[in-house]
Amino acid sequence: MSRGVVILGATGSVGRSALEVMAAQSEPPALEALTAYRDVERLAQLARAHRPRVAVIADPACGPALTAALSGTGIEIAAGMDALADVAGGTGSDTVLSAIVGAAGLLPTLAAVHAGKRVLIANKEPLVMAGGIVMAAARASGAEILPVDSEHNAIFQCLPTGYRCGQPPEGVERLILTASGGPFRSWSRAEMAAATPAQAVAHPNWEMGAKISVDSATMMNKGLEVIEAHWLFATAAEHIDIVVHPQSIVHSLVVYRDGSLLAQMGAPDMRIPIANALGHPERLPSGAATLDLIRAGSLQFEPADAERFPCLRLARAAIDGTDAAPTVLNAANEVAVEAFLSGRLAFDGIAAVIEATLEGAGRLAVRDSANLDAVIGLDGWARAFATERIAGAKYTA
Numbered sequence: 346m347s348r349g350v351v352i353l354g355a356t357g358s359v360g361r362s363a364l365e366v367m368a369a370q371s372e373p374p375a376l377e378a379l380t381a382y383r384d385v386e387r388l389a390q391l392a393r394a395h396r397p398r399v400a401v402i403a404d405p406a407c408g409p410a411l412t413a414a415l416s417g418t419g420i421e422i423a424a425g426m427d428a429l430a431d432v433a434g435g436t437g438s439d440t441v442l443s444a445i446v447g448a449a450g451l452l453p454t455l456a457a458v459h460a461g462k463r464v465l466i467a468n469k470e471p472l473v474m475a476g477g478i479v480m481a482a483a484r485a486s487g488a489e490i491l492p493v494d495s496e497h498n499a500i501f502q503c504l505p506t507g508y509r510c511g512q513p514p515e516g517v518e519r520l521i522l523t524a525s526g527g528p529f530r531s532w533s534r535a536e537m538a539a540a541t542p543a544q545a546v547a548h549p550n551w552e553m554g555a556k557i558s559v560d561s562a563t564m565m566n567k568g569l570e571v572i573e574a575h576w577l578f579a580t581a582a583e584h585i586d587i588v589v590h591p592q593s594i595v596h597s598l599v600v601y602r603d604g605s606l607l608a609q610m611g612a613p614d615m616r617i618p619i620a621n622a623l624g625h626p627e628r629l630p631s632g633a634a635t636l637d638l639i640r641a642g643s644l645q646f647e648p649a650d651a652e653r654f655p656c657l658r659l660a661r662a663a664i665d666g667t668d669a670a671p672t673v674l675n676a677a678n679e680v681a682v683e684a685f686l687s688g689r690l691a692f693d694g695i696a697a698v699i700e701a702t703l704e705g706a707g708r709l710a711v712r713d714s715a716n717l718d719a720v721i722g723l724d725g726w727a728r729a730f731a732t733e734r735i736a737g738a739k740y741t742a
Protein backbone atom coordinates (compact mmCIF):
# COMPACT_ATOMS: atom_id res chain seq x y z
CA MET A 346 0.00 0.00 0.00
CA SER A 347 1.01 3.55 -0.49
CA ARG A 348 2.53 6.24 1.75
CA GLY A 349 -0.20 8.82 1.27
CA VAL A 350 -3.35 8.93 -0.82
CA VAL A 351 -5.34 11.78 -2.38
CA ILE A 352 -8.93 11.02 -3.40
CA LEU A 353 -10.18 13.45 -6.04
CA GLY A 354 -13.98 13.20 -6.01
CA ALA A 355 -14.19 11.58 -2.57
CA THR A 356 -17.91 12.31 -2.15
CA GLY A 357 -18.82 10.40 -5.33
CA SER A 358 -19.72 6.77 -5.83
CA VAL A 359 -16.15 5.67 -6.68
CA GLY A 360 -14.60 7.94 -4.04
CA ARG A 361 -16.77 6.52 -1.24
CA SER A 362 -16.11 2.94 -2.37
CA ALA A 363 -12.38 3.68 -2.25
CA LEU A 364 -12.68 5.00 1.30
CA GLU A 365 -14.46 1.78 2.29
CA VAL A 366 -11.67 -0.32 0.75
CA MET A 367 -9.00 1.71 2.54
CA ALA A 368 -10.80 1.56 5.88
CA ALA A 369 -11.07 -2.23 5.59
CA GLN A 370 -7.27 -2.71 5.45
CA SER A 371 -5.41 -3.87 8.56
CA GLU A 372 -2.97 -1.01 8.03
CA PRO A 373 -4.84 1.70 6.07
CA PRO A 374 -2.58 4.12 4.15
CA ALA A 375 -2.36 7.73 5.34
CA LEU A 376 -4.96 9.97 3.72
CA GLU A 377 -3.46 13.18 2.41
CA ALA A 378 -6.57 14.79 0.95
CA LEU A 379 -10.24 14.31 0.16
CA THR A 380 -11.89 16.58 -2.42
CA ALA A 381 -15.44 17.43 -3.50
CA TYR A 382 -17.18 20.00 -5.69
CA ARG A 383 -20.01 21.50 -3.60
CA ASP A 384 -21.24 18.79 -1.24
CA VAL A 385 -19.89 20.35 1.96
CA GLU A 386 -21.98 18.19 4.25
CA ARG A 387 -20.83 14.88 2.81
CA LEU A 388 -17.21 15.99 2.52
CA ALA A 389 -17.20 17.10 6.15
CA GLN A 390 -18.78 13.84 7.26
CA LEU A 391 -16.21 11.77 5.30
CA ALA A 392 -13.34 13.93 6.57
CA ARG A 393 -14.44 13.47 10.20
CA ALA A 394 -14.68 9.70 9.68
CA HIS A 395 -11.43 9.18 7.68
CA ARG A 396 -9.21 12.03 8.95
CA PRO A 397 -7.34 13.31 5.86
CA ARG A 398 -4.67 15.98 6.40
CA VAL A 399 -6.54 18.33 4.03
CA ALA A 400 -10.15 18.64 2.82
CA VAL A 401 -10.59 20.53 -0.45
CA ILE A 402 -13.79 21.94 -1.90
CA ALA A 403 -13.60 22.92 -5.58
CA ASP A 404 -16.23 25.67 -5.47
CA PRO A 405 -14.58 28.58 -3.64
CA ALA A 406 -17.98 29.85 -2.47
CA CYS A 407 -18.27 26.70 -0.32
CA GLY A 408 -14.95 27.29 1.50
CA PRO A 409 -16.41 29.14 4.52
CA ALA A 410 -19.10 26.47 5.05
CA LEU A 411 -16.47 23.71 4.98
CA THR A 412 -14.27 25.64 7.42
CA ALA A 413 -17.24 25.93 9.79
CA ALA A 414 -18.20 22.26 9.38
CA LEU A 415 -14.68 21.04 10.20
CA SER A 416 -13.78 23.54 12.92
CA GLY A 417 -11.92 22.01 15.83
CA THR A 418 -10.90 18.89 13.87
CA GLY A 419 -7.38 20.09 12.97
CA ILE A 420 -8.06 19.18 9.32
CA GLU A 421 -6.66 21.80 6.95
CA ILE A 422 -9.19 23.36 4.55
CA ALA A 423 -8.56 24.54 0.99
CA ALA A 424 -10.96 25.80 -1.69
CA GLY A 425 -10.90 26.33 -5.46
CA MET A 426 -9.90 24.31 -8.53
CA ASP A 427 -6.25 25.33 -8.13
CA ALA A 428 -6.24 23.79 -4.67
CA LEU A 429 -7.35 20.47 -6.20
CA ALA A 430 -4.39 20.51 -8.59
CA ASP A 431 -2.09 21.55 -5.71
CA VAL A 432 -3.01 18.56 -3.53
CA ALA A 433 -2.97 16.18 -6.52
CA GLY A 434 0.53 17.25 -7.51
CA GLY A 435 1.86 18.02 -4.00
CA THR A 436 4.49 16.15 -2.04
CA GLY A 437 2.19 14.77 0.67
CA SER A 438 1.13 11.74 -1.36
CA ASP A 439 2.47 9.14 -3.77
CA THR A 440 -0.93 7.88 -4.92
CA VAL A 441 -3.86 9.82 -6.40
CA LEU A 442 -7.27 8.34 -7.15
CA SER A 443 -8.83 10.32 -9.99
CA ALA A 444 -12.58 9.94 -9.36
CA ILE A 445 -14.07 13.31 -10.29
CA VAL A 446 -16.80 13.06 -12.91
CA GLY A 447 -16.26 14.71 -16.29
CA ALA A 448 -13.75 17.08 -17.82
CA ALA A 449 -13.36 18.90 -14.48
CA GLY A 450 -10.95 16.11 -13.51
CA LEU A 451 -8.48 16.87 -16.32
CA LEU A 452 -6.25 19.47 -14.63
CA PRO A 453 -5.96 17.79 -11.20
CA THR A 454 -5.33 14.42 -12.87
CA LEU A 455 -2.64 15.97 -15.06
CA ALA A 456 -1.06 17.59 -11.99
CA ALA A 457 -0.70 14.15 -10.41
CA VAL A 458 0.67 12.68 -13.64
CA HIS A 459 3.20 15.50 -14.08
CA ALA A 460 4.35 14.92 -10.49
CA GLY A 461 5.18 11.29 -11.39
CA LYS A 462 2.72 9.67 -8.98
CA ARG A 463 0.80 6.43 -9.10
CA VAL A 464 -2.43 7.66 -10.66
CA LEU A 465 -5.47 5.41 -10.32
CA ILE A 466 -7.85 6.54 -13.05
CA ALA A 467 -11.61 6.06 -12.77
CA ASN A 468 -12.36 9.49 -14.31
CA LYS A 469 -12.47 8.43 -17.98
CA GLU A 470 -13.42 11.78 -19.52
CA PRO A 471 -9.88 13.31 -19.31
CA LEU A 472 -8.55 10.28 -21.21
CA VAL A 473 -11.27 10.70 -23.84
CA MET A 474 -10.69 14.43 -24.32
CA ALA A 475 -6.90 14.49 -23.93
CA GLY A 476 -5.61 10.90 -23.77
CA GLY A 477 -2.53 11.65 -25.87
CA ILE A 478 -1.52 14.50 -23.58
CA VAL A 479 -2.11 12.50 -20.37
CA MET A 480 -0.17 9.44 -21.57
CA ALA A 481 2.71 11.55 -22.95
CA ALA A 482 2.94 13.33 -19.59
CA ALA A 483 3.08 9.94 -17.83
CA ARG A 484 5.90 8.77 -20.10
CA ALA A 485 7.82 11.99 -19.41
CA SER A 486 7.38 11.96 -15.61
CA GLY A 487 7.44 8.20 -15.02
CA ALA A 488 3.95 8.31 -13.48
CA GLU A 489 2.35 4.87 -13.23
CA ILE A 490 -1.21 4.84 -14.58
CA LEU A 491 -3.47 2.16 -13.12
CA PRO A 492 -6.99 1.69 -14.50
CA VAL A 493 -9.93 1.61 -12.07
CA ASP A 494 -12.82 1.56 -14.55
CA SER A 495 -13.97 -2.06 -14.14
CA GLU A 496 -13.52 -3.06 -17.79
CA HIS A 497 -10.06 -1.52 -18.08
CA ASN A 498 -8.98 -2.91 -14.75
CA ALA A 499 -10.18 -6.34 -15.95
CA ILE A 500 -8.06 -6.02 -19.10
CA PHE A 501 -5.10 -4.84 -17.02
CA GLN A 502 -5.46 -7.95 -14.82
CA CYS A 503 -5.49 -10.17 -17.95
CA LEU A 504 -2.32 -8.64 -19.47
CA PRO A 505 1.12 -10.16 -18.87
CA THR A 506 2.69 -9.62 -15.41
CA GLY A 507 4.71 -6.42 -15.31
CA TYR A 508 2.64 -4.73 -18.04
CA ARG A 509 2.60 -0.92 -17.74
CA CYS A 510 -0.19 1.17 -19.21
CA GLY A 511 0.71 3.16 -22.32
CA GLN A 512 2.65 0.35 -24.01
CA PRO A 513 1.33 -2.00 -26.73
CA PRO A 514 0.74 -5.32 -24.94
CA GLU A 515 2.83 -8.29 -26.09
CA GLY A 516 1.08 -11.15 -27.96
CA VAL A 517 -2.35 -9.50 -27.84
CA GLU A 518 -4.64 -9.51 -30.87
CA ARG A 519 -7.79 -7.83 -29.59
CA LEU A 520 -9.40 -6.39 -26.48
CA ILE A 521 -13.06 -7.11 -25.74
CA LEU A 522 -14.98 -4.69 -23.53
CA THR A 523 -18.14 -6.12 -22.04
CA ALA A 524 -21.24 -3.93 -21.65
CA SER A 525 -24.28 -4.65 -19.51
CA GLY A 526 -26.48 -3.00 -22.14
CA GLY A 527 -27.83 -0.66 -19.48
CA PRO A 528 -31.47 -0.23 -18.43
CA PHE A 529 -32.71 0.04 -22.04
CA ARG A 530 -30.96 -3.02 -23.44
CA SER A 531 -34.18 -4.46 -24.86
CA TRP A 532 -36.09 -1.18 -25.49
CA SER A 533 -37.01 0.02 -28.98
CA ARG A 534 -35.81 3.45 -30.18
CA ALA A 535 -39.37 4.74 -29.90
CA GLU A 536 -39.62 3.58 -26.27
CA MET A 537 -36.23 5.11 -25.48
CA ALA A 538 -37.24 8.46 -27.00
CA ALA A 539 -39.71 8.93 -24.13
CA ALA A 540 -37.41 7.62 -21.37
CA THR A 541 -37.28 9.71 -18.19
CA PRO A 542 -34.16 10.57 -16.15
CA ALA A 543 -35.39 8.28 -13.34
CA GLN A 544 -35.61 5.34 -15.79
CA ALA A 545 -32.22 6.14 -17.31
CA VAL A 546 -30.33 6.22 -14.00
CA ALA A 547 -31.85 2.94 -12.77
CA HIS A 548 -28.95 0.73 -13.85
CA PRO A 549 -29.71 -3.00 -13.57
CA ASN A 550 -26.31 -4.09 -12.12
CA TRP A 551 -24.21 -1.14 -10.92
CA GLU A 552 -24.79 1.72 -8.49
CA MET A 553 -23.10 4.76 -9.96
CA GLY A 554 -23.27 8.54 -10.22
CA ALA A 555 -25.98 10.10 -12.41
CA LYS A 556 -23.77 11.05 -15.38
CA ILE A 557 -22.20 7.62 -15.93
CA SER A 558 -25.60 6.00 -15.39
CA VAL A 559 -27.08 8.02 -18.26
CA ASP A 560 -23.96 7.23 -20.33
CA SER A 561 -24.70 3.55 -19.70
CA ALA A 562 -28.31 4.01 -20.80
CA THR A 563 -27.24 5.65 -24.11
CA MET A 564 -24.28 3.23 -24.29
CA MET A 565 -22.04 6.27 -24.79
CA ASN A 566 -20.23 4.89 -21.75
CA LYS A 567 -18.98 1.99 -23.87
CA GLY A 568 -17.99 4.36 -26.66
CA LEU A 569 -16.01 6.46 -24.18
CA GLU A 570 -14.44 3.25 -22.88
CA VAL A 571 -13.20 2.25 -26.35
CA ILE A 572 -11.36 5.59 -26.50
CA GLU A 573 -10.14 5.14 -22.92
CA ALA A 574 -8.82 1.64 -23.75
CA HIS A 575 -7.14 2.94 -26.90
CA TRP A 576 -5.01 5.31 -24.78
CA LEU A 577 -4.46 3.10 -21.72
CA PHE A 578 -3.39 0.04 -23.70
CA ALA A 579 -1.84 1.70 -26.80
CA THR A 580 -4.20 -0.33 -28.99
CA ALA A 581 -5.90 0.81 -32.20
CA ALA A 582 -9.66 1.26 -31.76
CA GLU A 583 -10.30 -1.20 -34.63
CA HIS A 584 -8.80 -3.90 -32.37
CA ILE A 585 -11.18 -3.10 -29.51
CA ASP A 586 -14.57 -4.84 -29.61
CA ILE A 587 -17.73 -4.42 -27.56
CA VAL A 588 -19.85 -7.39 -26.48
CA VAL A 589 -23.08 -7.04 -24.52
CA HIS A 590 -23.08 -9.25 -21.42
CA PRO A 591 -26.18 -8.50 -19.34
CA GLN A 592 -24.99 -10.21 -16.14
CA SER A 593 -21.90 -7.93 -15.69
CA ILE A 594 -19.86 -10.84 -14.34
CA VAL A 595 -17.17 -11.07 -17.04
CA HIS A 596 -15.75 -7.55 -16.82
CA SER A 597 -13.70 -7.69 -20.06
CA LEU A 598 -11.36 -9.96 -22.00
CA VAL A 599 -8.00 -10.04 -23.76
CA VAL A 600 -7.66 -12.12 -26.94
CA TYR A 601 -4.14 -13.47 -27.41
CA ARG A 602 -2.46 -14.41 -30.67
CA ASP A 603 -2.63 -18.15 -29.87
CA GLY A 604 -6.44 -18.09 -29.66
CA SER A 605 -6.63 -17.86 -25.86
CA LEU A 606 -9.20 -15.51 -24.35
CA LEU A 607 -8.41 -14.37 -20.80
CA ALA A 608 -11.29 -12.89 -18.84
CA GLN A 609 -11.58 -11.34 -15.40
CA MET A 610 -14.75 -12.21 -13.51
CA GLY A 611 -16.27 -11.05 -10.27
CA ALA A 612 -19.30 -9.50 -8.65
CA PRO A 613 -20.29 -6.12 -10.12
CA ASP A 614 -18.76 -4.17 -7.24
CA MET A 615 -16.33 -1.28 -7.79
CA ARG A 616 -14.46 -2.15 -4.60
CA ILE A 617 -12.80 -5.02 -6.53
CA PRO A 618 -11.06 -2.92 -9.25
CA ILE A 619 -10.34 -0.18 -6.68
CA ALA A 620 -8.59 -2.67 -4.35
CA ASN A 621 -6.72 -4.12 -7.31
CA ALA A 622 -5.38 -0.72 -8.38
CA LEU A 623 -4.66 0.44 -4.82
CA GLY A 624 -2.68 -2.66 -3.92
CA HIS A 625 -1.04 -3.43 -7.27
CA PRO A 626 0.93 -5.67 -7.58
CA GLU A 627 -0.27 -7.04 -4.22
CA ARG A 628 -3.83 -8.32 -3.74
CA LEU A 629 -5.74 -6.53 -1.00
CA PRO A 630 -9.06 -7.58 0.55
CA SER A 631 -11.80 -5.45 -1.07
CA GLY A 632 -14.77 -6.19 1.18
CA ALA A 633 -16.78 -7.33 -1.88
CA ALA A 634 -18.55 -10.68 -1.92
CA THR A 635 -16.78 -13.40 -3.89
CA LEU A 636 -18.75 -14.50 -6.94
CA ASP A 637 -20.64 -17.79 -6.55
CA LEU A 638 -20.47 -19.41 -10.01
CA ILE A 639 -23.37 -21.80 -9.39
CA ARG A 640 -25.67 -18.98 -8.27
CA ALA A 641 -24.48 -16.80 -11.16
CA GLY A 642 -25.95 -19.40 -13.54
CA SER A 643 -25.58 -18.90 -17.27
CA LEU A 644 -23.71 -16.07 -18.90
CA GLN A 645 -25.05 -14.44 -22.07
CA PHE A 646 -23.13 -12.58 -24.76
CA GLU A 647 -24.80 -10.55 -27.53
CA PRO A 648 -23.64 -8.14 -30.23
CA ALA A 649 -23.94 -4.42 -29.46
CA ASP A 650 -26.63 -2.64 -31.50
CA ALA A 651 -25.35 0.65 -32.90
CA GLU A 652 -28.70 1.23 -34.68
CA ARG A 653 -30.67 1.50 -31.43
CA PHE A 654 -27.71 3.07 -29.59
CA PRO A 655 -26.35 5.73 -31.99
CA CYS A 656 -23.84 6.97 -29.39
CA LEU A 657 -21.80 3.81 -30.11
CA ARG A 658 -21.56 4.85 -33.76
CA LEU A 659 -20.70 8.45 -32.84
CA ALA A 660 -17.89 7.42 -30.48
CA ARG A 661 -16.41 5.05 -33.10
CA ALA A 662 -16.58 7.81 -35.71
CA ALA A 663 -14.90 10.23 -33.29
CA ILE A 664 -11.93 7.96 -32.56
CA ASP A 665 -11.56 7.24 -36.28
CA GLY A 666 -11.86 10.94 -37.13
CA THR A 667 -9.69 13.99 -36.44
CA ASP A 668 -7.67 14.24 -33.22
CA ALA A 669 -10.15 16.88 -32.12
CA ALA A 670 -13.27 14.73 -32.49
CA PRO A 671 -13.09 12.83 -29.14
CA THR A 672 -12.69 16.15 -27.28
CA VAL A 673 -15.79 17.50 -29.05
CA LEU A 674 -17.70 14.25 -28.47
CA ASN A 675 -16.95 14.30 -24.74
CA ALA A 676 -17.89 17.94 -24.22
CA ALA A 677 -21.14 17.68 -26.20
CA ASN A 678 -22.06 14.52 -24.31
CA GLU A 679 -21.50 16.16 -20.92
CA VAL A 680 -23.69 19.13 -21.88
CA ALA A 681 -26.42 16.92 -23.38
CA VAL A 682 -26.51 14.52 -20.40
CA GLU A 683 -26.78 17.45 -18.00
CA ALA A 684 -29.65 18.89 -20.08
CA PHE A 685 -31.41 15.49 -20.12
CA LEU A 686 -31.04 15.09 -16.35
CA SER A 687 -32.51 18.54 -15.77
CA GLY A 688 -35.47 17.91 -18.09
CA ARG A 689 -34.36 20.23 -20.92
CA LEU A 690 -33.62 17.53 -23.48
CA ALA A 691 -35.31 14.29 -24.54
CA PHE A 692 -33.33 11.05 -24.22
CA ASP A 693 -32.94 10.70 -27.99
CA GLY A 694 -31.83 14.35 -28.12
CA ILE A 695 -28.54 13.36 -26.45
CA ALA A 696 -27.20 11.60 -29.54
CA ALA A 697 -28.71 14.26 -31.84
CA VAL A 698 -26.92 17.09 -30.00
CA ILE A 699 -23.60 15.21 -30.04
CA GLU A 700 -23.94 14.46 -33.76
CA ALA A 701 -24.77 18.10 -34.55
CA THR A 702 -21.77 19.29 -32.50
CA LEU A 703 -19.41 16.87 -34.25
CA GLU A 704 -20.76 18.06 -37.61
CA GLY A 705 -20.32 21.68 -36.53
CA ALA A 706 -16.70 20.96 -35.60
CA GLY A 707 -16.19 19.24 -38.97
CA ARG A 708 -17.60 22.23 -40.88
CA LEU A 709 -15.29 24.57 -39.03
CA ALA A 710 -12.41 22.17 -39.70
CA VAL A 711 -11.73 22.29 -35.96
CA ARG A 712 -8.93 19.81 -35.56
CA ASP A 713 -6.26 21.21 -33.26
CA SER A 714 -6.05 19.31 -29.99
CA ALA A 715 -2.29 18.89 -29.84
CA ASN A 716 -1.72 20.83 -26.63
CA LEU A 717 -3.62 21.50 -23.44
CA ASP A 718 -4.67 25.04 -24.36
CA ALA A 719 -6.08 23.79 -27.65
CA VAL A 720 -8.01 21.01 -25.88
CA ILE A 721 -9.47 23.42 -23.33
CA GLY A 722 -10.42 25.86 -26.12
CA LEU A 723 -12.05 23.09 -28.13
CA ASP A 724 -13.90 21.77 -25.09
CA GLY A 725 -15.29 25.27 -24.49
CA TRP A 726 -16.28 25.69 -28.14
CA ALA A 727 -18.12 22.33 -28.17
CA ARG A 728 -19.94 23.14 -24.90
CA ALA A 729 -21.12 26.48 -26.28
CA PHE A 730 -22.25 24.89 -29.55
CA ALA A 731 -24.15 22.06 -27.81
CA THR A 732 -25.74 24.48 -25.32
CA GLU A 733 -26.98 26.64 -28.19
CA ARG A 734 -28.48 23.65 -30.00
CA ILE A 735 -30.33 22.61 -26.85
CA ALA A 736 -31.56 26.17 -26.20
CA GLY A 737 -32.82 26.25 -29.78
CA ALA A 738 -35.40 23.76 -28.44
CA LYS A 739 -34.94 21.58 -31.46
CA TYR A 740 -34.57 18.45 -29.37
CA THR A 741 -36.61 19.42 -26.33
CA ALA A 742 -38.49 16.67 -24.48
Ligand SMILES: NC(=O)c1ccc[n+]([C@@H]2O[C@H](COP(=O)([O-])OP(=O)(O)OC[C@H]3O[C@@H](n4cnc5c(N)ncnc54)[C@H](OP(=O)(O)O)[C@@H]3O)[C@@H](O)[C@H]2O)c1
Binds near residue numbers: 355446
Ligand atom coordinates in the same frame (compact mmCIF):
# COMPACT_ATOMS: atom_id res chain seq x y z
N1 LIG B 1 -19.52 4.98 -10.32
C1 LIG B 1 -18.94 3.95 -10.89
O1 LIG B 1 -19.24 2.81 -10.56
C2 LIG B 1 -17.87 4.17 -11.94
C3 LIG B 1 -17.32 3.05 -12.57
C4 LIG B 1 -16.31 3.26 -13.52
C5 LIG B 1 -15.88 4.54 -13.83
N2 LIG B 1 -16.46 5.61 -13.21
C6 LIG B 1 -16.00 6.96 -13.57
O2 LIG B 1 -15.52 7.56 -12.38
C7 LIG B 1 -15.83 8.96 -12.38
C8 LIG B 1 -16.65 9.29 -11.13
O3 LIG B 1 -17.90 8.62 -11.24
P1 LIG B 1 -18.93 8.58 -10.03
O4 LIG B 1 -20.04 7.71 -10.47
O5 LIG B 1 -18.20 8.25 -8.76
O6 LIG B 1 -19.44 10.09 -10.01
P2 LIG B 1 -20.29 10.85 -8.87
O7 LIG B 1 -20.87 9.86 -7.93
O8 LIG B 1 -21.19 11.76 -9.59
O9 LIG B 1 -19.16 11.69 -8.09
C9 LIG B 1 -18.47 12.71 -8.74
C10 LIG B 1 -17.43 13.33 -7.83
O10 LIG B 1 -16.80 14.40 -8.55
C11 LIG B 1 -16.98 15.64 -7.82
N3 LIG B 1 -17.17 16.69 -8.81
C12 LIG B 1 -18.22 16.85 -9.66
N4 LIG B 1 -18.04 17.95 -10.42
C13 LIG B 1 -16.88 18.51 -10.04
C14 LIG B 1 -16.19 19.69 -10.42
N5 LIG B 1 -16.66 20.51 -11.37
N6 LIG B 1 -15.02 19.96 -9.82
C15 LIG B 1 -14.51 19.15 -8.86
N7 LIG B 1 -15.13 18.02 -8.44
C16 LIG B 1 -16.30 17.70 -9.03
C17 LIG B 1 -18.23 15.41 -6.98
O11 LIG B 1 -18.29 16.31 -5.88
P3 LIG B 1 -19.73 16.70 -5.20
O12 LIG B 1 -20.21 15.45 -4.52
O13 LIG B 1 -19.41 17.81 -4.25
O14 LIG B 1 -20.63 17.11 -6.33
C18 LIG B 1 -18.01 13.95 -6.56
O15 LIG B 1 -17.05 13.89 -5.53
C19 LIG B 1 -16.57 9.24 -13.69
O16 LIG B 1 -15.66 9.71 -14.65
C20 LIG B 1 -17.10 7.87 -14.11
O17 LIG B 1 -17.22 7.75 -15.50
C21 LIG B 1 -17.44 5.44 -12.29
